[in-house]
Amino acid sequence: MLGIPRDLIFYMHIVTLCVAGCGVLIADKIGFSWFRGKVETLSLKTLARLHNVMGATLALMILSGLALFWPAREYLVAQPSFYIKMTFVILLILNSFAIDALMKVATHTPFKEVSSGKKRFLMISGAVSLCSWIGAGVMAFFLFP
Numbered sequence: 001m002l003g004i005p006r007d008l009i010f011y012m013h014i015v016t017l018c019v020a021g022c023g024v025l026i027a028d029k030i031g032f033s034w035f036r037g038k039v040e041t042l043s044l045k046t047l048a049r050l051h052n053v054m055g056a057t058l059a060l061m062i063l064s065g066l067a068l069f070w071p072a073r074e075y076l077v078a079q080p081s082f083y084i085k086m087t088f089v090i091l092l093i094l095n096s097f098a099i100d101a102l103m104k105v106a107t108h109t110p111f112k113e114v115s116s117g118k119k120r121f122l123m124i125s126g127a128v129s130l131c132s133w134i135g136a137g138v139m140a141f142f143l144f145p
C-alpha cells in the first residue's frame with residue numbers, strides 16, 4: 001500500500017493501539033479520581049489534550065486498518081468478525097463526540113453535584129469506550145482464523 005511494507009503498517013496498527021491503551025488507562029485514572037471526589041474538578045487543558053491524543057490514535061487506527069484491509073478486502077468483506085470489529089470502531093467514533101460534549105462538566109462541577117442523568121451518560125460513555133477498544137482488539141484475532 002503506497003509502497004509501505006505491510007508489516008510496517010501492521011506494526012503501526014499495533015503501536016498505535018498501545019498508545020490508545022495508555023490513553024484509556026490515563027483517562028480512566030483521571031476520571032475515577034473525579035468520580036471518587038479525590039479532585040473537585042479537572043483541568044480543561046488536560047482533558048482536551050487527552051481527547052485530542054485519543055482522537056488522533058483512533059484516526060491512525062482507522063487509516064492503518066484501511067491499509068491492512070484493502071489488499072485482503074475480498075476475503076474480509078465475507079467475514080462476520082470484520083463487521084463486528086467495524087461496529088466497535090463505529091461505536092468509538094460516535095462515543096468520541098459524546099465524550100467531547102460530556103467532558104466539560106468535569107471542568108466546572110464536582111462529581112457529587114452532577115445530575116443523576118448526566119452521571120448515567122458519563123458512566124455509559126466510559127463503558128462504551130473501554131468495551132469498544134477491547135471488543136475491536138479481540139475481534140481482530142478472529143479476522144484470519
Ligand code: HEM
Pocket residue numbers: 010013017058061062063064065066068069072076089092133134136137138140141143144
Ligand atoms: C480502532 C480500533 C481497532 C483496534 C483496537 C484494532 C486492533 C487490531 C489488532 C489487535 C490486530 C492484530 C490482530 C492479529 O495479530 O491477528 C489488528 C489487525 C487488523 N486490523 Fe485492526 N484494529 C482497529 C481498527 C481497524 C480498522 C478500522 C480496520 C479496517 C478498516 C482494521 C483492520 C485490520 C486488519 C485487516 C488486520 C489484520 C492484519 C493482519 O493480520 O495482517 N482494524 N487490529
